[in-house]
Amino acid sequence: MKKLFLSLILVSSLTIVNAQTETEKSTESSFNKWSVEVNGGINRSSRPFTTGYFAATPSFFNVDLGVRHMFNSKFGVKTDIGFYRMQSHKHSLPFTTEYSRANLQGVLNFGRIMNFEEFTKSFNILFHTGIGYYQFRTKDTQLTDSGANFIVGITGQIKLSNRIAFTTDLTSTTNTFQDFSFDGKTNIESTRRGFEGGIFSATVGLTFYLGKNAQHADWYFEANKNNEEIEKLQKKVVDLETLMNDTDKDGVADYLDTEPNTMAGVAVNAKGVAIDKNNNSVPDEIESYMSKTYGDGKDKAYVADNNLVKNFINEQYISVYFDYNKSVPTNVSTEGIDFILTYLRNNPNATVDIIGHADELGKSAYNDKLSTARSTSVKNVLLEAKIAESRLNIIPAGEDNSVDKNSELARKLVRRVTFKVK
Numbered sequence: 174m175k176k177l178f179l180s181l182i183l184v185s186s187l188t189i190v191n192a193q194t195e196t197e198k199s200t201e202s203s204f205n206k207w208s209v210e211v212n213g214g215i216n217r218s219s220r221p222f223t224t225g226y227f228a229a230t231p232s233f234f235n236v237d238l239g240v241r242h243m244f245n246s247k248f249g250v251k252t253d254i255g256f257y258r259m260q261s262h263k264h265s266l267p268f269t270t271e272y273s274r275a276n277l278q279g280v281l282n283f284g285r286i287m288n289f290e291e292f293t294k295s296f297n298i299l300f301h302t303g304i305g306y307y308q309f310r311t312k313d314t315q316l317t318d319s320g321a322n323f324i325v326g327i328t329g330q331i332k333l334s335n336r337i338a339f340t341t342d343l344t345s346t347t348n349t350f351q352d353f354s355f356d357g358k359t360n361i362e363s364t365r366r367g368f369e370g371g372i373f374s375a376t377v378g379l380t381f382y383l384g385k386n387a388q389h390a391d392w393y394f395e396a397n398k399n400n401e402e403i404e405k406l407q408k409k410v411v412d413l414e415t416l417m418n419d420t421d422k423d424g425v426a427d428y429l430d431t432e433p434n435t436m437a438g439v440a441v442n443a444k445g446v447a448i449d450k451n452n453n454s455v456p457d458e459i460e461s462y463m464s465k466t467y468g469d470g471k472d473k474a475y476v477a478d479n480n481l482v483k484n485f486i487n488e489q490y491i492s493v494y495f496d497y498n499k500s501v502p503t504n505v506s507t508e509g510i511d512f513i514l515t516y517l518r519n520n521p522n523a524t525v526d527i528i529g530h531a532d533e534l535g536k537s538a539y540n541d542k543l544s545t546a547r548s549t550s551v552k553n554v555l556l557e558a559k560i561a562e563s564r565l566n567i568i569p570a571g572e573d574n575s576v577d578k579n580s581e582l583a584r585k586l587v588r589r590v591t592f593k594v595k
Contacts, residue, residue, distance in 0.1 A: 204246065204393035205384025210239040212342055212378030216257045218272075218355050219371040225266045226356040232260045235374050237342070241280060243390035249280040251301065255346075257372065259309075259355055268356040269312040272372065274346065276324050278303030282391060284330075290394045297330040297338075297391055307348055307370075311357030318357075321349045323368075330380065335387055338380045346372045482516060486594050493551055493590040497534075500546035502554075502590075510551060513592055514558050524564045526593040527551050530573045532584040537572055545569035551590045 215231035222228070239253030257272040284290075284297035301324075308319040326344030333339055348370030353360055361369060382389040485491070491513065493506040502510065517523055529548035531540035548567040555565055573587035 203386060203388070205382055205386045205389040206243045206249075207383040208241045208243075208389060208391070209381045209383065210237070210241060210251070210253065210340065210378065211381075212237040212239075212340065212376035214342075214374060214376030214378075216259065216372055216374040218257075218259045218270075219373065221351070221354045221359070221361055221369050223354050223356050223358040226268055226354070226358065227262050227265045228355070229260045229262045229265075231375070232258060234258055235376065237374075237376055237378070241380075243280070243282070246285045246390045246393045247282045249282070249390065250278065251280055252277050255374070257374065259372075261356075266356070267313075268358075270309050270355050270357065271312070272307065272309040272355075274305055274307040274322055274324075276303050276305030276322070278305075278324065284391075285394060288394070294392070295332040297332070299328040299330065299391070301326050301328065307346070309355065311355075314357040316353055316357040318351060318353045320351060322370075323347045323349065330391060332392055335389070335392075336382050338382070338391065340376075340378050340380050342374075342376045342378070344374045344376075346370075346374070348372075483594050486513070486516065486592050489591045491592060493547075494585070495547055495588045495590075497532075497584075497588065498543070500543065500550045502547075502550065506589075507554075510554050513594075514555060514560065516594065517555070517560050517564065520594075524566065524595050526566045526568050526595070527555075528568045528570050528591045528593065530570050530587050530589050530591070532576075532587050533572050533574055533578040534584065541569055541571045544571050547588075547590050 213234065213236050215233055216235045217231050218228045235255060235257040237253055237255045239251050241249055241251035243249035253276055255274045255276075257274075259268075259270040259272060261268045278301045281300040282297070283300055289297060303324055305322050305324065306319070307322040308317065310317045324344060324346045326342055328340055328342045331339040347368050349368055351361060351370040355370065380391075382391075491509050493502045493509045495502060495506070513525060517525065527548045529544035529546070529551075531544045531547070533540070535543075545567065548569055552562075552565050552567055556562060576583035576587055578584065
């Protein structure tokens with residue numbers, strides 16, 4: 174018995190050493206390491222007893238509570254406590270003894286070592302062994318005994334989910350240097366003291382896995398890691414494909430395009446921004462086209478494509494901008510009004526909606542009035558340019574919430590008047 178005890182102690186020590194070695198070799202974990210174990214069941218104490226006393230087979234009840242930490246998917250440690258009640262057999266002299274223990278144990282994940290995942294991913298086996306402290310107390314004699322103990326066991330696991338496993342456990346506990354028999358009636362002779370007390374227990378329970386990762390070390394195997402790597406690579410491919418999209422078909426990928434809605438066919442720079450050398454908010458190609466089409470009329474080689482220009486205006490490529498809390502257009506923005514004026518003069522049957530906008534700063538009611546004032550200001554310029562009032566329709570759109578209200582630059586983009594020609 175002594176040789177067996179020393180051998181198991183050695184195995185337990187080697188388990189912990191190996192676990193620490195594996196930990197040093199392991200990289201960042203992709204699995205959870207902590208778990209809580211709750212078990213309950215029966216026990217059978219085999220020795221020592223006074224003549225005429227022996228325990229029921231089995232005795233009810235015992236409860237085990239434990240916390241386990243896995244260094245990696247194969248080795249770990251756990252600390253646990255157990256409470257047993259030993260009861261006399263119906264043919265024994267009566268006694269009741271309450272036994273408690275606390276142990277530190279090494280844990281071997283047999284399923285991962287033996288590659289159970291090759292044939293099952295829902296069943297597993299753990300071996301555990303260690304040393305600890307025990308104390309028992311007899312009910313009738315009020316006698317108390319305590320000392321060190323040695324424990325070894327095997328745990329079967331059935332995976333219910335990534336967070337819970339159903340467990341069954343068989344454990345053998347051996348007390349060292351026990352002074353009294355379990356019934357409390359006999360003081361064990363010194364020549365017999367040593368590895369004397371023996372208890373077997375069988376329990377069922379649940380293991381609860383803790384942590385943010387999907388898998389616990391009990392169920393983690395290399396294929397999981399490979400699958401995770403494949404998923405990461407697939408995501409990178411999808412992200413790259415998304416980055417290379419060119420939504421506005423201007424030849425510049427979306428991830429480089431700072432103007433993602435450039436009008437189709439317009440020349441852009443390396444950042445996807447329509448070329449506008451005079452900074453009047455009108456792409457140079459459109460401006461050149463308008464100049465040729467609506468110029469002095471001498472060059473008949475150019476014919477007005479009203480649909481192109483109409484769409485250009487209605488898609489809000491022509492805007493008139495305003496400073497904060499102002500209803501007078503900025504100096505640069507007057508060129509946008511000139512563009513609309515030229516279109517209306519060359520299309521005498523066309524009418525236009527003048528749509529005013531404001532940013533989200535301030536009260537909504539005030540911003541509604543401000544958007545109206547901005548529309549009116551642009552309308553008055555067109556009226557002074559001899560455009561009939563019947564062709565001009567004011568639409569106050571109020572607050573534009575399409576941009577981040579906390580961004581000063583973004584707010585500049587929505588303090589404007591846009592147009593819709595009909």
